[in-house]
Amino acid sequence: MKTRAVRLYGKNDLRLDEFELPPIKDDEILVQVVSDSICMSSYKAASLATDHKRVPADIAEFPIIIGHEMAGNIVEVGAKWSHQFKAGEKFSMQPALNYKGSMDSPGYSYRYCGGAATYVIMPQEVMELGCLLKYEGESYYEASLAEPMSCIIGSFHANYHTTMGSYEHKMGIVEGGKLAILAGAGPMGLGAIDYAMNCDRRPSMIVVTDVDQKRLERAESVFSTTEAKEKGIELIFVNTKELEDAPAYLKSLTGGTGFDDVYVFAPVKPLVEQGDKILGRDGCLNFFAGPTDTQFSGLCNFYNVHYNSTHIVGTTGGNTDDMIESLRMTEKGLINPAVMVTHIGGLDSAAEATLRLPEAPAGKKLIYTSINMELTAIIDFEEKGKTDPRYAKLAEITSRNKGLWCTEAEQYLLENWSLS
CATH class of the missing domain: 3.90.180.10 (Medium-chain alcohol dehydrogenases, catalytic domain)
Structure with missing residues (x-):
């Protein structure tokens, strides 16, 4: 052959x-x-x-x-x-x-x-x-x-949350929670929006950010905010490029409480740090993007790790x-x-x-x-x-x-x- x-x-x-x-x-x-x-x-x-x-x-x-x-x-x-x-x-x-x-x-x-x-x-x-x-x-x-969709699905299963007063971990994103997808107007981010809107643990809010207006406009043309509302989801697209204080603005969308689940879809130091800053109590940051730099790192607020139970996970690929x-x-x-x-x-x-x-x-x-x-x-x-x-x-x-x-x-x- x-x-x-x-x-x-x-x-x-x-x-x-x-x-x-x-x-x-x-x-x-x-x-x-x-x-x-x-x-x-x-x-x-x-x-x-x-x-x-x-x-x-x-x-x-x-x-x-x-x-x-x-x-x-x-x-x-x-x-x-x-x-x-x-x-x-x-x-x-x-x-x-x-x-x-x-x-x-x-x-x-x-x-x-x-x-x-x-x-x-x-x-x-x-x-x-x-x-x-x-x-x-x-x-x-x-x-x-x-x-590639399985990689997204795996990341949604890998997130976890804690139970105050016990050592029980609850796997998956928070059902009815607030979800942020940073640098989310690229291909994997769009797949994540699609899955989040249709999986069995839907959030009540999805905020999608990017710095490319054309990509955001395409994302908005694909995912209708009306359709999202019918599913019980508030879908918001944000261009953070010109925002003076992007973390403060994004957090304000949640009423100031912060996000339960944050996904970072680009290996960019300021973006990782932005994700850390918008986490709410018991918030889980998933670093989805795979860097090529073996020394890639970013600042993390360990005060929040200690007192607000914020935490970080990373996934690479999905399983069968x-x-x-x-x-x-x-x-x-x-x-x-x-x-x-x-x-x-x-x-x-x-x-x-x-x-x-x-x-x-x-x-x-x-x-x-x-x-x-x-x-x-x-x-x-x-x-x-x-x-x-x-x-x-x-x-x-x-x-x-x-x-x-x-x-x-x-x-x-x-x-x-x-x-x-």
């Missing part, structure tokens, strides 16, 4: 190759990858290469396939798994294996398994750990986005249960992961898009591996449609869907683009 894949050979050395996959073993599964969304973690792996803890030392000779937010179809099943999986079934995958203490993970460590490819082989440990997940939804992109929750909520239409997506492209654009991710953060870049297509912002479909009617059709479809990617757009794309 021939495959096309984006492979890592060294620091910032990504190449689109075509090569032959070996026949699968009895304990492996061959899959067709249809979609793969690009994660900042892939950029970190590409830029660090063998200095990355998950990347093998011999990639110059045996390159690995990047990408881990994948979805597609099962093609061939080894005998060991024939009772559990069938050819033709859709799949998603939880890449955080932690198999027998190893940090190896699809998209970082495997020669024949990664999302930026047309066909890959699932190693037996993926199935052994229950990380190859069946998906019964209609579209592939939603299954790809289940992985979080992934399953994401898939099931998506299948039922309870969440819409498309809120994270801003760009669409083919496999030929994946390498450059990965290496340039910090230069063009925007939202999620969604790659369809069976086609060639320049990475294109959804908002640019209309302009490109002036010379290519296919883009005009995509513009028409997405405009009917709040400017968001959707199943109809995916189906049209897969039917009208090719590798040529």
Whole structure:
């Protein structure tokens, strides 16, 4: 079986190759990858290469396939798994294996398994750990986005609160509480808003901040304050860029009591410190953003830690249960992961898009591996449609869907683009 894949050979050395996959073993599964969304973690792996803890030392000779937010179809099943999986079934995958203490993970460590490819082989440990997940939804992109959504879901489960007078910890955000999402108009922040509005522990207030007015306006166009009100939630968007005292203003929105749960979605020192300042009693700050600086730090008010029981947690990724929750909520239409997506492209654009991710953060870049297509912002479909009617059709479809990617757009794309 021939495959096309984006492979890592060294620091910032990504190449689109075509090569032959070996026949699968009895304990492996061959899959067709249809979609793969690009994660900042892939950029970190590409830029660090063998200095990355998950990347093998011999990639110059045996390159690995990047990408881990994948979805597609099962093609061939080894005998060991024939009772559990069938050819033709859709799949998603939880890449955080932690198999027998190893940090190896699809998209970082495997020669024949990664999302930026047309066909890959699932190693037996993926199935052994229950990380190859069946998906019964209609579209592939939603299954790809289940992985980043699972990271958000995991962070909501990881927050905790205390009970005065006892040592009991209550896991999760405060139901009916006040929630702040700082730097929240980016892709993961939008996913967090979506989950917070539709999960089983909804807050009574969600305050979303950012310093980019265009991103905030897009967020407001996606999430209606009226719809939030119908769910019993006061949804507020705030541009903190020009505020003289942002913490004081944000805290005033709560009546001065502060927030029960604060999420920080950018590794910026003043932002972390801002989050600490707006915590209420027993407030939990979740540092969601992953820094590249190993010495990254910020000031924390330890008076409040002692007397107000404020505390900090950090999460990196979700677990398989979080992934399953994401898939099931998506299948039922309870969440819409498309809120994270801003760009669409083919496999030929994946390498450059990965290496340039910090230069063009925007939202999620969604790659369809069976086609060639320049990475294109959804908002640019209309302009490109002036010379290519296919883009005009995509513009028409997405405009009917709040400017968001959707199943109809995916189906049209897969039917009208090719590798040529």
